[in-house]
Amino acid sequence: MAERRFCIGYALAPKKQQSFIQDSLVSLAASRGIDLVRIDTDRPLLDQGPFDCILHKYYGEDWRKQLIEFRVKNPNALILDSPDSIERLHNRISMLQVVSELKIDNANESFGIPKQIVIYDKETLFDRQACEGLKFPVIAKPLVADGSAKSHKMALVFNHDCLNKLKPPIVLQEFVNHGGIIFKVYVVGQYVKCVKRKSLPDEPEAKLGNVEGLLSFSQVSNLTPREKINDKFYKMMQLDDTEMPPLSFVTDIARGLRRSLNLNLFNFDVIRDSKIGTRYLIIDINYFPGYAKMPGYEKVLTDFFCDLAQNKDSMKKSPDAKEGEDKIGSDRQLPVKTADQETRKTAIDEDDGGQSVNREMKEETPVRD
């Protein structure tokens, strides 16, 4: 009898397709019975396939409608992830709301989000009262985080007078000194990996040479060294010497976020408050991030796809998904392998191929079925 293969159709923007769909991933997945097939987004989705699963980072009303139709015609197919769940990450306020609602018992470390306010119009920007209680410097971030270049354009603002240079709607978030290092926590289903990256330098380094009171920047952790805001600072700073956050703590947060966001594929940015060394602040959550930057991403993703293939048949509707609701995929997550506990692998390592620690961890039910 012919081998039963699991077909995953992917719909990705060209840049994403180029970085994520590498030959090494396609061939490893194929060797384990998973076919990765490109979806032509210029053609109707229903004319393509058949697909057991759709993997997508693709937007627009038309695409959403096509996914709804696809779901009606293919009730057993998985859609990763639900457009509704992804949507929540497209607004920098709703994105971080889940963090504030998360409860994790940890005696040594604490977590939260930096103090922030949202400004919808120019008048409020001039209103000093609106910013009362907010300490400068602040980072001004576009409210919308839809993946456009514009949505990554930030400004470090040193005083209230400079706010008038900004274009609402924006979020003003207190800048927190964090030693110039950011932790990026990648989540792929039950798998969690934390890496270090360079970030904005602490004040006053960030302010050095700045006379305007406002410093614009974009995608700091992805910049080449030449483009770094203050290269001298990074030379002085030792990325290698920075201690990682405790593995179990990061994993607990990742697990909690995965449940409440109802997403399988995301990462989040965490900084450690230099003033309170045990306080961690989550500043950003991204859907389907640059996984190809994770060493060994092919295996992590292939393992995840194989888990999907194995567990697909046992996936059920979640109790809170109403019939006919415009929820695609959000009612489907990978069920746990045992009734209430399972062993899973969590990895913490350095971004640039440094030391890597893999630990087997016991965790409670990581996802609901």
Ligand SMILES: O=P(O)(O)O[C@@H]1[C@@H](OP(=O)(O)O)[C@H](OP(=O)(O)O)[C@H](O)[C@H](OP(=O)(O)O)[C@H]1OP(=O)(O)O
């Ligand atoms: O392209 P990459 O590999 O830098 O990945 C970007 C992510 O970088 P990261 O994995 O966190 O280092 C990036 O993360 P940051 O916002 O830089 O924290 C975003 O997830 C970005 O997607 P979008 O533009 O917000 O839709 C991601 O871009 P897309 O590839 O999804 O367009």
Ligand SMILES: Nc1ncnc2c1ncn2[C@@H]1O[C@H](COP(=O)(O)OP(=O)(O)O)[C@@H](O)[C@H]1O
């Ligand atoms: N509250 C903050 N305090 C200090 N640095 C921050 C803060 N928020 C963001 N940053 C820095 O700005 C960068 C971009 O901000 P982020 O919210 O992650 O936006 P993006 O979605 O474009 O990645 C972060 O990677 C970090 O270096």
Ligand SMILES: [Mg+2]
């Ligand atoms: Mg970020």
Ligand SMILES: [Mg+2]
């Ligand atoms: Mg982001």
